[in-house]
Amino acid sequence: MKIYEYVIRRLALMIFVLFGVSAIVFYLARGFPSAFAPWAQYVTSRMTAAQVQNIIHQHGFDQPLITQYWYWLLDVFHGDWGYSNWANGFPTFQVFSSRFPYTVELTIAAVILALVIGIPLGILSAMKNNTAADHAARIIALAGYSTPAYWFAYILQLFFFYYFYVWGLPNLPSSGAISQNLSGTVPTLTGMPILDGLIAGNWSYTADGFAHLILPAFSLAFISLGYLARIVRASMLEVLRQDYIIMARSKGLTERVVIYRHAFRNALIPAMTLTGLYIAGLLGGAIVTETVFSWPGVGYIALRAIFQGDSNFLLLYCLVTALIIVVSNLVVDVMYAFLDPRIKY
Amino acid sequence: MKTLARRAETVAWESETKARIAELKYAFYLIRQNPLVLSGLVLVVFFISLSLIATLLVNPVDAVKLDFARSYCWDSRLYSWTPQEASCPTGTNYILGTDGFGRDLLSMIILAIPLDLSIALVVVAIATAIGVLLGSVAGWVGGKFDEAVLRVTDIFLSFPSMVLALVFAALFGHTIQTLTFAVVLVWWPTYVRLTRGQVLGEKEKPYVDALKNLGASPARIVLFHIIPNSIYPVIVQMSLDIGGVILNFSALIFLGFSPSPTLPELGNLAADGINRVFTAPWLIVFPGLTILVIALAFNFVGDGVRDILDPRLRR
Numbered sequence: 001m002k003i004y005e006y007v008i009r010r011l012a013l014m015i016f017v018l019f020g021v022s023a024i025v026f027y028l029a030r031g032f033p034s035a036f037a038p039w040a041q042y043v044t045s046r047m048t049a050a051q052v053q054n055i056i057h058q059h060g061f062d063q064p065l066i067t068q069y070w071y072w073l074l075d076v077f078h079g080d081w082g083y084s085n086w087a088n089g090f091p092t093f094q095v096f097s098s099r100f101p102y103t104v105e106l107t108i109a110a111v112i113l114a115l116v117i118g119i120p121l122g123i124l125s126a127m128k129n130n131t132a133a134d135h136a137a138r139i140i141a142l143a144g145y146s147t148p149a150y151w152f153a154y155i156l157q158l159f160f161f162y163y164f165y166v167w168g169l170p171n172l173p174s175s176g177a178i179s180q181n182l183s184g185t186v187p188t189l190t191g192m193p194i195l196d197g198l199i200a201g202n203w204s205y206t207a208d209g210f211a212h213l214i215l216p217a218f219s220l221a222f223i224s225l226g227y228l229a230r231i232v233r234a235s236m237l238e239v240l241r242q243d244y245i246i247m248a249r250s251k252g253l254t255e256r257v258v259i260y261r262h263a264f265r266n267a268l269i270p271a272m273t274l275t276g277l278y279i280a281g282l283l284g285g286a287i288v289t290e291t292v293f294s295w296p297g298v299g300y301i302a303l304r305a306i307f308q309g310d311s312n313f314l315l316l317y318c319l320v321t322a323l324i325i326v327v328s329n330l331v332v333d334v335m336y337a338f339l340d341p342r343i344k345y
Numbered sequence: 346m347k348t349l350a351r352r353a354e355t356v357a358w359e360s361e362t363k364a365r366i367a368e369l370k371y372a373f374y375l376i377r378q379n380p381l382v383l384s385g386l387v388l389v390v391f392f393i394s395l396s397l398i399a400t401l402l403v404n405p406v407d408a409v410k411l412d413f414a415r416s417y418c419w420d421s422r423l424y425s426w427t428p429q430e431a432s433c434p435t436g437t438n439y440i441l442g443t444d445g446f447g448r449d450l451l452s453m454i455i456l457a458i459p460l461d462l463s464i465a466l467v468v469v470a471i472a473t474a475i476g477v478l479l480g481s482v483a484g485w486v487g488g489k490f491d492e493a494v495l496r497v498t499d500i501f502l503s504f505p506s507m508v509l510a511l512v513f514a515a516l517f518g519h520t521i522q523t524l525t526f527a528v529v530l531v532w533w534p535t536y537v538r539l540t541r542g543q544v545l546g547e548k549e550k551p552y553v554d555a556l557k558n559l560g561a562s563p564a565r566i567v568l569f570h571i572i573p574n575s576i577y578p579v580i581v582q583m584s585l586d587i588g589g590v591i592l593n594f595s596a597l598i599f600l601g602f603s604p605s606p607t608l609p610e611l612g613n614l615a616a617d618g619i620n621r622v623f624t625a626p627w628l629i630v631f632p633g634l635t636i637l638v639i640a641l642a643f644n645f646v647g648d649g650v651r652d653i654l655d656p657r658l659r660r
Contacts, residue, residue: 013496016496016499017499017500017503018503020496020497020499020503021500021503021504024500024509025512028512028513028516029512029516032516032517138381138648139381142381142641142644142648143637143641145588145589145640145644146588146637146641146644147592147637147640148592148595148596148599148612148615148633148636148637148640149592149596150596150599150600150615151615151629151633151634151636152633154619154629154633155630155633158622158623158629162623230648281505284506284508287505287507287508287511287600288596288599291600299505302505302508303511303601306515307515314512318504321504322503322504325502325503325505326499326503
């Protein structure tokens with residue numbers, strides 16, 4: 001199969017998946033007696049029951065579910081995502097796009113941290129296979145994915161916010177993406193505090209944004225670097241047993257060159273795959289971490305949307321994250337073929 | 346003719362079983378060599394026996410009685426948490442302090458461990474049952490059915506993590522049953538994919554052709570030969586997932602889907618401390634630490650066993 005045929009097939013499947021995701025969320029959010037009331041934002045407490053019924057009828061919320069889904073799809077294709085009742089009736093798309101940059105900023109920071117810690121950890125583990133160093137590195141990695149995310153987030157707050165304050169050390173902020181007194185002092189261009197601060201040349205704003213970022217980013221990175229370290233370790237061990245490594249060694253190359261020029265580059269391919277998927281997962285907003293740190297990203301809002309029955313926001317949120325996940329799956333698979341010419345589609 | 350076929354199949358079974366036993370013996374030998382797996386196993390055995398005798402150690406009726414005069418108090422001499430921690434009434438000794446309802450936190454944790462472990466077991470068992478059933482049929486039959494199953498798992502795997510569980514829990518009420526089912530909803534596709542991949546690999550092996558020629562029915566081949574031969578990775582995944590399920594289940598409860606604020610469940614105990622993180626930190630520290638240790642123990646075992654069962658990673 002040619003690569004473009006493969007990509008076209010995958011794109012077709014992608015559309016199918018997106019329809020599936022939207023149908024499931026729509027059915028769950030609107031199809032049950034206990035479901036979220038999409039008419040909530042049109043109704044005030046002073047309306048009579050008859051008026052409420054009238055509104056429900058006018059907006060078609062008494063139609064069969066499949067008809068409602070069809071109308072929703074038509075609206076979506078016209079770029080109308082409805083109104084979010086979490087945000088007091090603001091357009092859903094506007095709410096989402098104003099919050100998404102925060103999630104992007106947090107994700108980028110967490111991914112950089114996870115790569116910087118996880119990859120060396122995995123290499124160390126593979127190089128010193130079955131020694132104390134290997135065991136220590138593996139314990140760190142496993143502890144990463146055995147840690148309850150919410151718990152770790154609070155522990156970080158407890159130490160770096162509260163105890164540092166008690167001990168008279170400079171403490172890190174525990175919630176939000178920017179200090180209250182600084183918010184709004186630089187023009188919003190990208191929506192990411194650090195980048196906006198840099199563009200405006202406002203150093204104190206940038207530093208403040210950075211200080212707010214450290215704890216959430218580290219807490220996200222820690223719970224996911226374990227997967228990365230594990231994959232790097234496994235693929236490094238796999239590569240080190242290959243014939244070309246023996247060949248490289250028998251040519252008399254130094255161990256450094258063998259490891260970094262020959263083994264490491266090949267071992268990175270699976271790690272790259274995982275990183276792609278990991279970024280995709282995180283861009284969906286780490287709901288728990290964003291909630292504990294009151295980080296104003298989309299994950300934080302998604303939880304509020306669930307509690308308040310905001311089906312419009314939930315639909316947009318699930319569709320965008322599903323889109324990111326399937327697209328990055330595809331990109332990763334295609335990149336794989338470029339990086340490793342042995343792979344054919 | 347039929348008896349001959351039966352006998353041939355028995356021989357096949359015996360040799361498969363013999364190979365499996367030899368494999369297991371070798372695996373046990375490797376487990377003994379691996380300190381991480383060994384320590385994980387010790388911890389797993391400890392937690393399982395602790396949950397079996399939990400109600401003997403802690404009286405489940407007396408321990409859960411509420412006494413607000415003792416709420417959030419700390420009189421253990423282990424450590425002093427904050428400048429403002431509340432002191433307990435004299436004559437008590439709570440090693441891990443008390444929670445917001447004035448209950449001994451240590452007793453609550455001991456009571457919570459069996460609940461969390463059994464929920465994790467139920468979730469993993471249901472997910473595995475669905476996964477092995479659907480995955481092996483899809484892998485064996487192939488064609489349209491396989492394609493359909495794959496696409497459905499695609500959809501489920503494209504959801505942002507836990508959102509499906511959160512929505513489900515929000516809609517169907519906060520009972521332990523709905524929360525358990527919500528976690529299953531997130532977990533089953535992994536097992537389908539895993540089993541399907543295994544079955545696809547196993548299906549092409551010569552012994553399957555031999556069995557077909559002997560006249561064994563497809564159901565028989567799949568149930569008695571293919572599934573037993575492809576089950577190891579599934580078992581490893583189960584032991585890795587027990588920790589993950591406990592993390593996710595407790596996270597659901599922690600995020601606000603608690604069936605009752607007084608339920609002794611590790612996530613629920615931690616959630617009790619959210620508003621008092623800085624004045625009663627023990628409330629969030631110890632339940633979370635328990636979850637961490639339980640998950641770590643299962644992950645030590647699963648991770649080590651995965652390496653051991655993967656012949657490519659053996660030396």
